[in-house]
Structure formats: structure tokens, C-alpha cells
Amino acid sequence: KIESEEYEEALCLAQTYGLDTDLVYQRQWRKSAVNIASIQNYLSKIKKRSWVLHECLERVPENVDAAKELLQYGLKGTDLEALVAIGRGADDGRFTLPGEVDIDNIPYEELSPPSEEPAKNKKEKKINKRRELLKLVNFAKLTLEQKELCRCRRKLLTYLDRLATYEEILGVPHASEQRYDAEFFKKFRNQNIVLSARTYARESNVQALEILFTYHGSDLLPHRLAILSNFPETTSPHEYSVLLPEAWYVT
Known part of the structure; x- marks a missing residue:
């Protein structure tokens, strides 16, 4: 049924005989363009954590x-609750979102403050509950699955950070939607940020380079002069003077 793309019938058969429905949703997801609808209709219904995180990455x-x-969807499934659940063996390898697994038999309602509470109280309770969850994690003795979850989370955060940087480079929201290049972003999100900066310098793209220095200064500023040396000789230093270190004179 899956091969012939009769997905509704395949789902009915799987549900009737207690079979895994993941295969049906996986095929539909792979055959669909990635958008909010396909994430909600297909990816969110796939249970296997490793498969879902692989797709998100x-x-x-x-x-x-x-x-x-x-x-962001992948990031939700790598939160502290998932980390604790894996350590307790309470997840069965499932991709779980916050609130889908009880921690120490504490309902999610107690982990998340009621919506009618003042924002300040909600924020404080959220911070306190995260501290409680942190106490349940022994970072010195993480299991392989927990380490993999942390690795995925770090990568997702890196990709989101690079996406935010890329959006800034593209310009205003409307422009970023039109100029966004998936192939470029696939390379940019994995590339060493110093190499990205060097490329923009060689292209005399002062605006992009200024954005990189602003958002990734800790990684780039130690290499500032080496990066700026990649500007073509035909580019006047006045054009990128904003990127040059300022000299201070003591009188």
C-alpha cells in the first residue's frame, strides 16, 4: 500500500493490526516539500527520535x-525533559515534546505554570522547574543516547544561529524570503565562520562581513586583520574602514 501511495489504506491497516505507522508517515514526509503543514501532518506523527532528529538536521x-x-521543532524534542526521560528509560526511543512524558510522576501541568498567572510568576516557576530538572541529570555519567541528544541539540542551536545570521545578511524579512538560497545555507551553516568571513572579504561584501563581526565577534575578532587582508587591492580601505580597528592616542 505504501509503495502504491495508498497512504490512507496503509494507515488503516497499520492501526487495525497494531503495526508501526512510522513507515507511512516517513514516506509521506520524504515525498513532501518541507513546510509548516508537512511538519504538522507527517513529521510530528513519526515516533522514532533518531529518525526525526536526522531529518531536522x-x-x-x-x-x-x-x-x-x-x-525549532527538532529543538523542542531535545529539551531537558527528553534528556531526563532518556536517562530514566521512560522514552522508548520516541521523539517526545515537552509535556509528553511525566518526570518522576509529576504531571506537566506542574512543570508548566498556569497560563493565567502573571508573566513574572510564570517565568520564575519555569526557571525553578528547569533547575529541578537539571538536578535529575548527571552530566558526568550521560548514556550514549543522552550524549547523542546533546550533540543534536548543539547542532540545531548552531544551525538556528547561522540562520539568524543569514537572515541579517539577506536584509529585511521580505527580501530574505525572496533571496534565501537553500543550497547556500546548507553550506553556510556548516562552514567554519572564519572561512565564511574570508569569502565575504574576497567578494568585498562589507555589509555581510560587518554582520559576521557583530554576531560572531568572539570567533572572528582574533582573526580580524587576517580576514581583512583578503579584501582585493582594488577595494579602497575607505569602503571597509568601519571594520578596521580604531587607534587610540594618549596625549
């Missing part, structure tokens, strides 16, 4: 909003 959507949505 490897697929690069064709528009910026979908790219952000996919990364």
Missing part, C-alpha cells in the same frame, strides 16, 4: 520560514 527547506520551523 539534514533536510534544508526551500524557504526561510520552513527552515526555521524545522530546526
Whole structure:
């Protein structure tokens, strides 16, 4: 049924005989463009955590909003609750979102403050509960699955950070939607940020380079002069003077 793309019948058969429905949703997801609808209709119904996280990390959507949505969806499944659940063996390898697994038999309602509470109280309770969850994690003795979850989370955060930088480089939201290049972003999000800066310098792209220095200063500023030396000789230093270190004179 899956091969012949009779997905509704395949789902009915799987549900009737207690079979895994993941295969049906996986095929539909792979055959669909990545957007908010396909994330909700297909990806969110797939249970296997490793498969879902792989898709969130490897697929690069064709528009910026979908790219952000996919990364954020993966990030939700790598939160502290998932880390604790894995350590307790309470997840069964399932991709779980906050609130889907009880921690120490504490309902999610107690982990999340009621919506009618003042914002300040909600924020304080959220911070306190995260501290409680942190106490349940022994970072010195993480299991392989927990380490893999942390690795995925770090990568997702890196990709989201690079996406935010890329959006800044593209310009205002409307422009970023039109100029977004999935193939470029796939390379940019994995590239050493110093190499990215060097490329922009060689292209005399002062604006992009200024954005990189602003958002990734800790990584780039130690190499500032080496990066700036890649500007072509035909580019006047006045054009990128804003990037040059300022000299201070003591009188």
C-alpha cells in the first residue's frame, strides 16, 4: 500500500493490526516539500527520535520560514525533559515534546505554570522547574543516547544561529524570503565562520562581513586583520574602514 501511495489504506491497516505507522508517515514526509503543514501532518506523527532528529538536521527547506520551523521543532524534542526521560528509560526511543512524558510522576501541568498567572510568576516557576530538572541529570555519567541528544541539540542551536545570521545578511524579512538560497545555507551553516568571513572579504561584501563581526565577534575578532587582508587591492580601505580597528592616542 505504501509503495502504491495508498497512504490512507496503509494507515488503516497499520492501526487495525497494531503495526508501526512510522513507515507511512516517513514516506509521506520524504515525498513532501518541507513546510509548516508537512511538519504538522507527517513529521510530528513519526515516533522514532533518531529518525526525526536526522531529518531536522539534514533536510534544508526551500524557504526561510520552513527552515526555521524545522530546526525549532527538532529543538523542542531535545529539551531537558527528553534528556531526563532518556536517562530514566521512560522514552522508548520516541521523539517526545515537552509535556509528553511525566518526570518522576509529576504531571506537566506542574512543570508548566498556569497560563493565567502573571508573566513574572510564570517565568520564575519555569526557571525553578528547569533547575529541578537539571538536578535529575548527571552530566558526568550521560548514556550514549543522552550524549547523542546533546550533540543534536548543539547542532540545531548552531544551525538556528547561522540562520539568524543569514537572515541579517539577506536584509529585511521580505527580501530574505525572496533571496534565501537553500543550497547556500546548507553550506553556510556548516562552514567554519572564519572561512565564511574570508569569502565575504574576497567578494568585498562589507555589509555581510560587518554582520559576521557583530554576531560572531568572539570567533572572528582574533582573526580580524587576517580576514581583512583578503579584501582585493582594488577595494579602497575607505569602503571597509568601519571594520578596521580604531587607534587610540594618549596625549
